[in-house]
Amino acid sequence: MIPEIGHFALIMALMLSVAQSVLPLWGAHRGDARLMATASPLAFAGLVAVGVGFGALVWSFVVNDTTVMNVVQNSHSAKPLIYKITGTWGNHEGSMVLWVLTLSICAAAVAGFGRDLPSGLKSRVLAVMGMISLGFLAFTLFTSNPFDRVWPPPPDGQGLNPLLQDIGLAIHPPLLYVGYVGYAVTFAFAVAALIEGRVDAAWGRWVRPWSLAAWAFLTMGIAIGSWWAYYELGWGGFWFWDPVENASLLPWLVGAALLHSAIVVEKREALKVWTVLLALLAFALSLLGTFLVRSGVLNSVHSFASDPARGVFILGLLAVYVAGAFALFAWRAPAMAPQGVFAPISREGGIVLNNLLLCSITAVVFVGTLYPLFLDLLTGQMISVGPPFYNMATAPLAFPLVVAMAMGPLMAWKRAAFWPVLQRLWWAACIALLAFILALVLGGWNALPALGFACGFWLLAGAVVDIGDRAGLGRTKLASVFNRARHLPRAAWGAAIAHAGMGVTILGISGMGLATERLIALPAGGTTQFAGYEWRLDGVRDFQGPNWTARKASITVLRDGQVQFVMEPSRRFFPVGRMTTTEAAIRTNLARDLYAVLGEERDGPTGQREAVLRLHHKPLAPWIWIGAGIMALGAGLSLSDRRVRIAAPNRRRREAEEAARAGATA
Amino acid sequence: MTRKRRRLYILMLCAIGLGSATALTLTAFQDNLVFFRSPSDIMAETPPQGRAFRLGGLVEAGSVVRDATYDGRPAITFRVTDGAHAIPVVFNGVLPDLFREGQGVVTQGVLGTDGTFRAREVLARHDETYMPPEVADALKRAGHWQPEAGAPPPPNQWNTLRGNQPAAPTPARTGS
Helix, strand or coil: CHHHHHHHHHHHHHHHHHHHHHHHHHHHHHCCHHHHCCHHHHHHHHHHHHHHHHHHHHHHHHCCCCCEHHHHHHCCCCCCHHHHHHHHHCCHHHHHHHHHHHHHHHHHHHHHHHHHCCHHHHHHHHHHHHHHHHHHHHHHHHHCCCCCECCCCCCCCCCCCHHHCCHHHHHHHHHHHHHHHHHHHHHHHHHHHHHHCCCCHHHHHHHHHHHHHHHHHHHHHHHHHHHHHHHHCCCCCCCCCCHHHHHHHHHHHHHHHHHHHHHHHHHHCCCHHHHHHHHHHHHHHHHHHHHHHHHCCCCCCCCCCCCHHHHHHHHHHHHHHHHHHHHHHHHHHHHCCCCCCCCCCCHHHHHHHHHHHHHHHHHHHHHHHHHHHHHHHHHCCCEEECHHHHHHHHHHHHHHHHHHHHHHHHCCCCCCCHHHHHHHCHHHHHHHHHHHHHHHHHCCCCHHHHHHHHHHHHHHHHHHHHHHHHCCECCECHHHHHHHHHCCCHHHHHHHHHHHHHHHHHHHHHHHCCCEEEEEEEECCCEEEECCEEEEEEEEEEEECCCCEEEEEEEEEEECCEEEEEECCEEEEECCCCEEEEECEEEECCCEEEEEEEEEEEECCCCCEEEEEEEEEEECCCHHHHHHHHHHHHHHHHHCCHHHHCCCCCHHHHHHHHHHHHHHHC | CCHHHHHHHHHHHHHHHHHHHHHHHHHHHHHHEEEEECHHHHHHCCCCCCCCEEEEEEECCCCCEEEEEECCEEEEEEEEECCCCEEEEEECCCCCCCCCCCCEEEEEEEECCCCCEEEEEEECCCCCCCCCHHHHHHHHHCCCCCHHHCCCCCHHHHHHCCCCCCCCCCCCCCCC
């Protein structure tokens, strides 16, 4: 019964989204206030309907209702409760329902918080969101219905893929989806603006918080995905340049560009057409990512099962939304006359450079990701593009981006000069140079990681200079500097913190560049020297978990004969899925990670039983994800800025604007 | 600055950005495109020495030796087959969790002068029933699978097939 209610609720949501995509749009076109007023109630009703559907699906998983196909394929009664719940979106069908739910929440948020939006813009935005919702609900119901029944019901389910039974992968998809869906909101704002033929500072003020929020969630989502790959896949890396990873990186890069250009729209009313284009692109790339992951056209370590019917459907959606939006763009963009002339050497000039470099990196990653697919389609030749390609092609673009990143915030709007900015940054440059030389000497003359360290310190010092400069450091008394720093706008702190976070991440990545590993087979009691420690394998024993059994190694790590700690890497065997997973043992002290993986067990040359161990020493590894967290924190702080939060013209001004607009159209 | 000059300036910047992105992509492509080859491809035409490529197929049943040594380090050797030919592979490393005899595998590395493939990476899949597209393609080309005839037989049978015989009925799968 519950699954039927859920199915019915999703069908209701589909009907509501049809109404939401038509009525407000028509109302806005005709200037009919009553039709426009339907937008918000329809968005709330849609949220309720999708919420009921999602709740019913979670319920089916929790009670392990094996008459539902999706539960049979992805759950098992022996699974811990938390993974029964997170298993709801650990599969294709459920994750689509979560996608639609996130979109409905965003639409309701626009409806709820958007009271100060001009009613025409608001109804158009909600109508476009209704269209997106319509497409995805249709996709869910017609190609991947999560409530399909199975008869007779099997006694139990087939279990969730053990790799997904992990807290990292339980929270990774929701974060990523909030990011993707956040770009659906900026997309809706861009399309609404194109329909209206008008982009102004108020529009920029509305788009900015959404692009900030989307970017912050996407940053967290990508970071947690990467962290999961690091500790759960047991290969010791954090980024594979895998097509599925790239699929989330592409909207992140364009989203970062959008985030900055929206500021220019808000402050200077310039770069309007470009910002609209970026908003369209960010969502187009989110959709493309969904298509790449769901259709299985790309060969990936993360691919879900391939299903051509689904791929074709998403490709259709992609074509309708993206082609439609770009056609609208081509038709309407010329109507949006640019204002706010600016000089190349200025804050906005810096943001143009930032956008240009971010988009170039996006283009490189895009080509690397899709080229094998096109080559296969055109010539049937199978190739893959590996990490060396991306490292080689993106590093030369990322380097000037990072150099400019520390300088941009110090530039004044409209007109700035290079010299004063460079003068304020001279000690940051000294620190970067020092870091470069130190890293070269200590890191065995590896130029690329050393350059990375220089970049990381450059950004950190640049952020300090930025805040110090705004607070008047060196110009006034220290006490008043602190006072002024405390009262700086949160957006300024947010920007400095996010830039510093990028620096921290770069430090982590550079540290990874100096990582070392050792592969060794040890008998019980055997020892090896590695990374300044003595590693002793005490033995390998069986271990029983809730729904798995494991072989667990016990490794004592000693330094100068003193026991430091014991590491216990294991290999888990899940009888339900007949699958094995690697559980790496990781010890961190924030300056480095020690990472141990248990491999095969075998009979050694002397006839003794040996275990193959892979040991890694990874300097600064945790900083990669800590830096991402700091970046998201910076974005969040910026989002909490009063000026961003009250993200629309006040009521009186809005009424004046409405009146002016009515006068213009009359 | 006039609007015209600003536009020219932005256009120039864009041209430089796009140009450098294109140049970087092309140069990086030159050395870093990794081609996929099946065992039959290697038999038909020896790939250039020292150039990394991907070898894909199925892990031949009974071919996995877990206690080999290679370059003085613990190694694993196995054979990758597409039903027509098989290539010996040596790998110094910890195998991914989904590595199993009779199942699809993609390895990346270089072919040694002795005809042994030195794998630097053995790629894992999240899903045990998933067949990498390259492997499916290699099997099709080796004449073991006509997609029109339906789904491929379970991978644990591929290495026992020879020639173009139709697949035998699927026996019930037992735990591995």
